[in-house]
Amino acid sequence: MIIAERKPFAEIKAMVAPYKKILIVGCGTCVAVCLAGGEKEVGLLASQLKLALGLEDKRLEIGEITVERQCDLEFIKPLCDFTADYEAIVSMACGAGVQFLKQLCYLQPIFPGVNTSFIGVNEAAGYYTERCRACNNCYLGVTGGICPVTMCPKGLLNGPCGGTVNGYCEVNPEKECAWSKIYHRLELEGRLENIKEILPLRPHQRCATPGVVIHPAYKRRYGTDE
């Protein structure tokens, strides 16, 4: 899932300072799971803003709403009429959700309430770690289910760098070296042959931005059928 962190309160407060009536829109999927932008976090931000501005004798009217997914038209379309009453919107979704919501609600300024961090996993309560860089050219079948692009800070494809110390990473001494792990995983599986061949340079054009994926069954509909 997408992992995000709530933006610092002062930054959000400064962004909405020019407005008298704002809508905070939460997202009920990834950012809700990682406790950054779901319904609870929308409520928390609204209370914080009211309290802080109240102390300064300022008034801010705040609407709160959370949709299932801001990255899905089906869920944000019904928001259109609702948002018309507000001067500005704070979206607590990931960067994709913020932009998609803005595409629909183009009349008001929109502000992000979170910083989108990465694609990752929920290791334990409140503890999230990155697993995928969305490189659009998955190597996991070759590298024993451990991603060299993501788990090695240098994204090296052909083995460890020279900075590994006792199996730990040069960049973050608390993390195991991805290539030590890949090697041992493949050794256990009897598949070391996998990484003896030199992997060629990465095809970076596959992750040129902004990416587009059209499901094969829909190619005709979107006029991309060959």
Next chain:
Amino acid sequence: MSKLRETLEAGKFALVAEVKPPKGTALDEMLAPVKSLGDRVAAFGVPDNEHARMRLSALAAGRLVQEAGGEALLHLTCRDRNRLALESDLLGAAVLGLENLLCVSGDYVTLGDHPQAKAVYDADSVQLLQIVRGLMAGRDSVGLELSGSPAFFPGAVVIPEAEPLAPQLLKFEKKMAAGAQFFVTAPVFDLEKFRRFRQGLPAQSVKLLATVKILSPEEVTLATSGQWRRVYSIPEKLVQELAAAGPEEFLGRGAEVAGRLLKAIKAEKLADGVYLKAQGRADLMEKVLEAAGF
């Protein structure tokens, strides 16, 4: 053919001394070893933004070393350039007369003095060696033909005390397969460990330059405090010997130790040469050579 290549291929002991490109444009200190050591070394190593700290371009520094009468061993890091920049800098190196290359991945940016910079690593060191080989064969990395192809003597790095060693050896073999003609090791202080590594190498015939380094006072403090976290170890006896030296005699003592190591590596034929890291200082290099009986 470069002097370094000629020396190694002739089976003679090759000495490479590392110069230090300045953080700025003052060149005297960087070029001092070239003037004072002259023909006593086969080449001068020219680091490329070493430890991810911004310094004078290695390409420019390498050329200046050659103009001063030395031969350069140009380091080329994958950290700071994408494949286009690597390839065009390689062609640039060739036309400026730089033949010896050390292809490295490069320390990560957050460890250096520009921690917010974007790390590139478009190629890794194995792929960079392949790029070098391709250019030598007259093709760039996408297979387009070159008008005039460069001549290089490409080398790479190996870490004798890597832990675990097996993944490091896997990469070592890939570097050989990609065209590395010689290897420079991480610093060697423990000759017994280095001996074992040399004996266990899958390719016995590979040309190896063992790095001999003069430690800084900060490094010795780190080693005595138990905070040492490097890819090489220092025997306790050596740490104590260096730690016992006063501030004035510290570097002199370090040079003596380096001289002893250099002498032993040559006498025992533990390597085909030595890569000397003496903080880029001509006076220290002279002391090391004197202590080694060169």
